[in-house]
Amino acid sequence: MTVRTPAGQPSREPLLQQVHLAVCFPGGGDTTAGADFASYERLARTAERGLFDFLLLAEEPRPAGPRGRIPDLDLDLDLGLDLDPDAAGRPEPVTVLNALVALTERIGLAATVDTAFNEPYELARRLATLDHLSAGRAAWNVAASTDLLARVAEFLDVSRELWDSWTPDGIVRPFAHRGQYFDIAGEFTVPRSPQGHPVVIRPCDDSPQGREFAASTADVILTRHGAPEAARALYAEVKGRLATYGRDRADLKIMAEATVVLGDTAAEAWQRAAGAGASDGRRSFVGTPESVAAEIDDSVRTGAADGFVLVPHPAPGGLDAFVDRVVPLLQERGAFRAEYAGTTLRSHLGLRDPVWKG
């Protein structure tokens, strides 16, 4: 039997404000269609060497068509039509992460999966399987390309009902859910997973409803605010909403997407940054390792974010310089872990295990 990892309850608020770090693949605007498995392996190993909280795999846009579906198979039509040749062979994040489980030990593994193209039963099963195989390192970045927020919310509710349908001591109980969008019943095939629920990440939606939804239900939200003032305002607002839902400020981590350009001198870094192109609205850290480490530490101390999701340059080695030169400086400042304290992603992020709702 799979042994449940004794994650323990992480300490809630460390003495010093700790920075959380993650990396996003792919790192640039390039398609991942050509990315071979070795490039995932390289990035995962580098990020784990840097003691990052998690690796996040993005999802490519779907081919065109109603809800992106391949033409209905019940119809007798030429299936050669409407198929986007670029769509095939694109990596499916959950499967890539299951393979990366074999090559990593501690780093969290986050998959971007769109609710619009999945059914709760199957997706919840695949995510629970990833959480088991990785001994508690799974996360789901809940993308919703075309779904209404209400459907996304119900999808997430159903998923959590399924994850809660086995008791913590391994007894399966039937579930039944009847809602506006889903009407399902039966038994879930996977026991409660090591983290209880995989970590739930939500990209920040700037609408008030989107922020409310994130505050009510997400474990991590991803933001893309370049200006520190705007980031601090968003941070304060979202954290301020948590109490309404009976949640502590530590129960939701706000992580901002960021790019980093390093140089031996500030001038060299800025020269490189000019060549690297726009940061696409993200926070951009440009400078020497010392100045970038200070800026990251300062951003977290002053309430702009709980951490950053780095979007490295897609070229090989894009993350190595950060891990080799900036991470040690963050550790010296006491702002970043010197080793992984726990084994689960929830423990890395300082998140409580979810309460089992029997």
Added chain:
Amino acid sequence: MTPPNGRGLLHLAAAVDQAAAHDDVSVHVELTRLAESGGFDFVTLGDSFARPGFDALAVLARVAPATARIGLVPTVTTTHTEPFQVQAAVATLDRVSRGRAGWCIDVSTTEGEARLFGRRHAAPVDTLWHEAGQVADVAARLWDSADQGNAHPGHSPVRVVDATDRHARATAARYADVALVQGTNPGQVGAIRAELQASALAHGRDPDELRVLAALTVDLGDGERAAEPGHGGGGPRQTAQGPLYRGGPVDLAELIAAWHETGAADGFHLTPVEPRRDLERLVNGTAALLQHRGLLRTFYPGSTLREHLGLGRPAHRYAVTGGTS
């Protein structure tokens, strides 16, 4: 390399399913490595929404980096999952295993499984297999179109269909690269093989591009002395779970060589009743003997599952190009 009997090399596959529902994945890794050390073409791992268990494709994705050459074939059901998701997961297993993926195509027939999704009622089995064939076809077309720009074309994941159920046979004949068939003697297996080949030809396929493996459950627990009437050297016995061979690894090698000699099957898909015990005996007893006789590979000359099986382009290409590859 042609073995002494003038037929192609044997193709062996093994099931790595475990008896308990949620087993340690390290055992899947161990069993797959064992099968790889015996030169097997591929391992299979079953899946169903109707019983407890992990997602099989996920488990074999976890196994992939821990192995180097052997093919990895999870069961993938097509009834309730969007076709795009099906092909994306299978194609990604192929990517993370560097060309070693297959999928054992299956359908979900029960109302209980339908209720887990809440989108449709249970449908007639014939309808479900027709759909499964279309999903396989869509997937192959997508992969083929992606291959146009790929430096290593022809790595389309191998399609396996268990053709035991008559309802599955048309889909197997039309779309499968590998069909699994059951029989307690070469005559039965050969008859189903002939039926599948005739049907494949009728669909415009080259029948030689369909590999037919005889499916046997094997119990090597009591060794060579277990040969009782209807067992061991006498051949497998029909059970509710299909043909069961009970005996020793040496007699099993004799049986496999004899069936292969008749041309009834291209090889065998073996399901050990006690995976850790029986697979070890299969590899170190049965497979070693078959290798000694020159019937089974001693190393993998190729790196992809298609190469192990001696398969060229995906079958549907024959309909389009008339058989060049």
